[in-house]
Amino acid sequence: MSDKIINELEELLHANVVTTETAENIREYFHQKKEESHNRLSSIFGILGAILVGLGIILVFAHNWDNLSRLTKIILSFLPLIVGQLLCGYSILKKSESTVWKETSSVFLFFAIGANISLVAQVYNIPGDLDSFIITWMLLSLPLVYLLQSSIVSLLYIVGITYYCCNSNYFTYPSTQSFLYWLLLLGIVPHYYQLVKTKALSNFTLFHNWFISISIVICLDTISHKNGYLLYLSYMSLFTIFYFIGKTSFFDKQKLKNNSFLIVGKLGILYLLLLYSFKWFWNKSFYKTDSISETLLSIEFIIACALTLIAALLFYKKNSRTNFKEVSLLELVFLMNIFPLISAYEFSIVANVIVLFIGIFEVKRGIKLNHLGLLNFGLLLITILIICRFFDTDLSFVLRGILFITIGLGFFLANYFILKKRNRNEK
Structure with a gap:
């Protein structure tokens, strides 16, 4: 498409449709775009090549490892590390x-560091566990992120x-509370901040948005000890914080796929609301300790309070600029955190009503904006709510069937009328 436009520039110049300066600007724009595309492909294939070469070297070593002398093993253990450092220096x-x-050499050195640690430990029978190995590997690899501005190593670091x-808290027994993850995560914050400021629309930033948000959601549960149920309050506030981050002017202007915080936050809030809508959820106690004072001093309660306070501050910051005239129901849901702490009554009815109103609001907004995605999202949310009630209510099968038929007709008719409206407007 770009080549076709460039080829037609001469015709446009002769017809005085565009000026010479405009034509040069168009050529320069498409030239830069082509260069960016070429660099992106080169980076992808270079990184994949570095990973495959590194893994291939490890497999070759592993196949002949037992037949090698100790000196040979040590030399081969350090060889990829030395090569990787030379490539990074170059x-x-x-x-x-x-x-x-920079990306290719840093990725190669990243895997060379891990291979070197494990091979040397095997040669000299150095004891250790998987957790200490990963921590050592990640800490030694972190400088690569800043020395070579490597975003791929940054993503691998987040995964690591x-x-x-997860291994120290979920995959092993007995699990241990480890707060080291949060300190390690801080190590990547400066690089992420630089990406957001200088390359807001790049794929590297997009992947960082998703990796960081999902990583935090996965690892928040690791702080639980005796009052694990209180983490539901923490998650509600965390998702609300994500939602408000996604609503900031910086993220709100970007494409939806880049706004992981808005997607994760909104879906997380709705998931917890649907969970709250079940009666059995409220039959369980939020307090798992012998005394209220022990609960109030627990790490789960402190984290829940801190996140709720941050969510409240972000709520005030967002809506104070509009004098609280554009407050949505979704933004107020985190205030439900207060009720389990002051009352023991069931809150399922309130959660059901909130989900229903959010679904209706999304349908209404989809119709107003002529947006099929928002319309179907609202209808889908209402459908999921009805399905949830299908399992914990005593409604007859006839009534349940009528509800599903009604929702199905709603899907069909709403989409039909919006498509009809679009066709009429196009004419």
């Missing part, structure tokens, strides 16, 4: 402007510390 000194070189957190 990238910094000679190819400082090449993203392909997330796996460490």
Whole structure:
């Protein structure tokens, strides 16, 4: 398409449709766009090549490992590390402007560090567990993120510390409370901040948005001890914080796929609301300790209060600019955190009403904006709510069938009328 436009520029110039300066600007724009596309493909293939070469070297070593002398094993253990460091040094000194070189060499060195640690430990029978290995590997690899501005190593680092957190808290027994993950996560914050400021629309930033938000959601549960049920309050506030981050002017202007915080926050809030809508959820106690004072001093309660306070501050910051005239029901849901702490009554009816109103609001907004995605999202939310009630109510099968038929007709008619309206407007 771009080549076709460039080829027609001469005709447009002769017809005085565009000026010479405009034509040059158009050529420069498409040239830069083509270069960016070429660099992106080169980076992808370079990174994949570095990963495959690194894994291939490890497999070759592993196949002949038992037949090698100790000296040979040590030399081979350090060889990928030395090669990786030489490549990184060359990238910094000679190819400082090449993203392909920096990303490829840093990824190769990242895996070389892990291989070197494990191979040397095996040669000298150095004891250790998987958690200490991952922590050592990640800490030694973190400088690569800043020395070579490597976003791929940054993403691998996030995956590594997330796996460490899951392994120490979910995958092993007995599990241990580990807050080291949160300190390790802070190590990547400066690089992420730089990406957001300088490359807001790049794929690297997009992946960081998703990796960081999902990693935090996965690892928040690891702080639980005796009052794990209180983490539902923490998650509600965390999702609300994500939602408000996604609603900031910076993220709100971007495409939806780039706004992981808005998607994760909104879906997380709705998931918890649907969970709250079940009666059995409220039959369980939020307090798992012997005394209220022990509960109030528990780490789960402190984290829940801190996140709720942050959510309240973000709520005030967002809506104070409009004098609270554009407050949506979804933004107020985190206030439900107060009720389990002051009352023991069931809150399922309130949750059902809130989900229903949010669904109706999304349908109404979809019709107003002529947006099929919003319309179907609202209808889908109402459908899921009805399905949830299908399992914990005593409604007859006839009534349940009528409800599903009604929702199905609603899907069909709403989409039909919007498509009809679009066709009429196009004419």
